[in-house]
Structure formats: C-alpha cells, structure tokens
Amino acid sequence: MSTISDESYDFLFRVFQSRQPTKNLSKTPHRLDEFPIEFRICELQGVENFIGINHDDDEPQQPLSFFHTKLPTMTRTVWLPIREILLQERGFCLSSLLSDMDVSEEEHEPILQEIASVARLAGTSRFPIIVVLLQATLVVVEQSEVDETHEVIESHEDDQLLDMIMRESESKSIPATKSSIEALEKVRFQHGSESAGECMICTQEFQTGLELACMPCSHVYHEECIVQWLETSHFCPLCRYTMPHM
16 A cells, blocks of 8 residues: 655746747747747656655655656747836736746746846847746655555556646745755766756756756756755755755
8 A cells, every 4th residue: 555645846947048049939920129038837746655754854764766757848938018027017917927837926026026137137139038937746655565666656657646746735845955055066068978968957958068067966957057946945856866955
C-alpha cells in the first residue's frame, strides 16, 4: 500500500528582454505604441518514493526511487500598449493574462513590477520581453513494501493525476543557505559537453564560453536563474538534490 505523505510546490519567474526578434513576430498586426511580451510556461513534476518516512532532519533519508518529468513549454505572445506594460493603467490586462495562466494573485505584483522595469530599460527597442513562469511540484510517496515501487511510479505517469497534484500543492518552499549559494562552482559551457544545452529554468540555450553555475549534483544553470531559484527553494529543479537549507 502507498500513500502521499507530503507535497511541495515551488514557483519561480524570470523577466528579461530577448537579444533577437522572435520569428515572424514582426508580421503580427500591432499598433506603434504596443510592445511584444512572450510568456513561457514551464512545469516540472517529480515523485519520490520511500519505504517509510524518516522525519529526523539530522539524518536525511534517501528516496528508494525518483521519477521526474519536464512538461512541454507552452508559449503565448501578446502585444500590449506600453502604458499598460509600464503600469500606468494599473496592469489590469497583464494581471488578467497571468490569472488565465493559473498564476496565483499573490505572485502578480512582483511579476508586473519586473516587466515594467525591463520595459523601461528597453527604451525604443521592440525586441520581445520574455516572461518565464516555472512551476515545480514534488510529491513524496510512502510505501509499505519494496515490490510496489514500479506500480507507484507508473500510476503517477498518468497526466490527469499529475495535473491534480499540481493544483492541490500549496506547501511553502524553504530557501537554501546563503553560504551554499555563494559556494556554487562556476564553469564555462562548451558545446558537445555532457551538460544540457539550455538552462532548464529560463529555457534559454547556453552560448559557448558562457559562465554558468554548477550545482553539487552537476546540473548547470544561468547563475542568476539558479540563485533566484535557491532563494526560494533548496532543491535542484531537475533532480531535487537537497542543498543546505534554513
């Protein structure tokens, strides 16, 4: 028999201006006073399986097995009046868009402020503003017998169940310690290396020679992306490696 003993939900966003125009974006009908914004909605979902749960924080228990999946990134591009983006009209349209993407209302204000800040720095440039919305869910499953492991993992591969878990997860995240974040190794990305070719947080491809931050589990990310992530969660976004936490 198996039961869901714990669920955690992490949310992270990143806003930046693209260094190049999005393909076919210029052909989209728009007014001269409008600015393009591209939303990228990413979801990471994971399941950890344990035989019994050890609640002793001094001796963390290793999971019997771990299953994770990165769902396809959904994109949505809109043209909005610059007044709306700069929040001169209180950002009602942007807030409505975020609600349509299932972003909780408490997250709206910091996202809107960051979009406005990037738009101010953009000046006359009309390269799109990219808004990455990353949602990560971890489900901890407690099992009574080892033989049930594969059955548990397969049952959680069902998209409908994973979607239900995503909606119901509301646990607060715990940040990694400042010292562990500052101690992250810096590496230079080289094409052909074993590392993934893109940052799994912002979905941007790595450029050759770019300095990246490497987690102790060997997964690499843009430094600003992983630092922002670890300031709200002490888990690696990909493998859930546990960083020292507060």
